[in-house]
Amino acid sequence: MNSLTTKQKKNLLLTLHKLESELKEQLQINKQATETVQLDQTAVGRVSRIDAMQQQSMAVSTRGKALLKLKKVQASLEAIESDNYGFCRQCDEAISFGRLNAQPQASLCLVCQDKADQHS
Numbered sequence: 001m002n003s004l005t006t007k008q009k010k011n012l013l014l015t016l017h018k019l020e021s022e023l024k025e026q027l028q029i030n031k032q033a034t035e036t037v038q039l040d041q042t043a044v045g046r047v048s049r050i051d052a053m054q055q056q057s058m059a060v061s062t063r064g065k066a067l068l069k070l071k072k073v074q075a076s077l078e079a080i081e082s083d084n085y086g087f088c089r090q091c092d093e094a095i096s097f098g099r100l101n102a103q104p105q106a107s108l109c110l111v112c113q114d115k116a117d118q119h120s
């Protein structure tokens, strides 16, 4: 049983689609950033090369986070389609609309998220 109303689900679906395209756009820009740095490495001095490398490693870490979020967003979109959305994948409890509204890609309820955070 799902605790979400059709309207709530529709809103969350819209938010998820928006998130998906935003993340894809961000990854596109980010990809260009990491590639540009690599090309510039031979052309710049030592100090700016270190700078560039730091910027690049930041871009790589941002990219990893964005990719992970995109994966969660896409998993949520799939869950909506198969009508499994809004349930904790750990304990099967319904995730509250308030939590989903803030984080539509959430796949764990607050209790399980807390436990997961403590382990990581």
Ligand SMILES: [Zn+2]
Pocket (backbone or CB within 6 Å): 088, 089, 090, 091, 092, 093, 108, 109, 110, 111, 112, 113
């Ligand atoms: Zn749970």
